[in-house]
Amino acid sequence: MLNILTTAFSMIGDIKFNPKALLDMLPYIGEGMLCIFIVIGIIILITILLNKITSKDK
């Protein structure tokens, strides 16, 4: 089935179909989402801290 799809797509203009590339991307997908949550987590902690430190200045 994959071979048929690959051949079909390769016949359409500049589009190619390479399902294996999805597997190569999996580490980036996982790492990307993890990094975003880590950065946002750090920003949340800093914001909470900021709110506490500056609460006297309200």
Add this chain to the structure above:
Amino acid sequence: MEEIINNLIQNFDWRYIIMWAIGALLIFLAIKKDMEPTLLLPMGFGIILVNLPLSGAITQGLEEGPLSVLYEAGIANELFPLILFIGIGAMIDFGPVLTNPKLMLFGAAAQFGIFFTLGMASMFFDIKDAASIAIIGAADGPTAIVVAQMLKSNYTGPIMVAAYSYMALVPIIIPPVIKLITTKKERLIKMEYKPTNVSKLTRILFPIIITIVAGLVAPKSVSLIGFLMFGNLIRECGVLDSLSETAQRVLANLITIFLGITIASQMTADKFLSLSTLLILGLGLVAFIFDIIGGVLFAKILNIFLKKKINPMIGAAGISAFPMAGRVVHKLGLQEDSQNFLLMHSMGVNVSGQIASVIAGGLILNFFL
């Protein structure tokens, strides 16, 4: 006269007619449907302008065209989108997210569409083009332009059209996706809002600290996040009101006029009318849909552990597309129950989505530049 007609016949391409129709459609959507008119109208007119035989608006041989010059001056070096970010930063009130910082988690979850689409697009395009297409899911035009340009994508034109068109279609895309993955009971969940004052010092320090944190983690995103946060600092510092107002109105409007019409210079029939364009439009929609799914499902997962339940609809606002996504979620809440006010929560998630989408853009650049 005969020479002009001969020239016209020789240089006419039937694909121009399709491009005129696409340009007219964008102008129609902008004027009649009020869909992102500030961008779709200049883009629509620009498409017609560049798709005329031997159009002098774009470079033809050795003769330079003004739109090509503008493209080199403002888009190829990412200057226009970055300057626009100053205006956007000045427009954003981070108040709701500073009041309830945990809302930022939904902004992070709603970037799932970017990475999901990265996987999908990589099956059809080379890695840099796939990454540029995936960033359509940032639902943020300037981020998409900067990433596509820095990665030197061959598909900047279609990526821009997809990014801005789907942003305009947020009110149409979000409701059915939410209804598909939530129950009526979940959509009726009411969320308490405790208004608390955020100190001026916090409002001033927030953009500076975000720039430092994002810059340390993803150095390549520092211009993106830095310009956004610079705009916000102008807004919050309290001593640059006139600059803040100029950034929000005059600067943003001026850049937007040039941005739309200049992007159109990349939408000539030979570049735009291809199957890859259709595929990019499809993948862009996938990115938007999976952003919404990511945000909503994250809220549903959190609800398993929380005593005070969260209305999962607010997760969809993390798609960025500020401020439309936040308003759409609020309206959906009111449709389910006229006493269910989700605005402050959805806007909080929406501005977090704006921050998270820029960080996602930076990460994509870090991975693939």
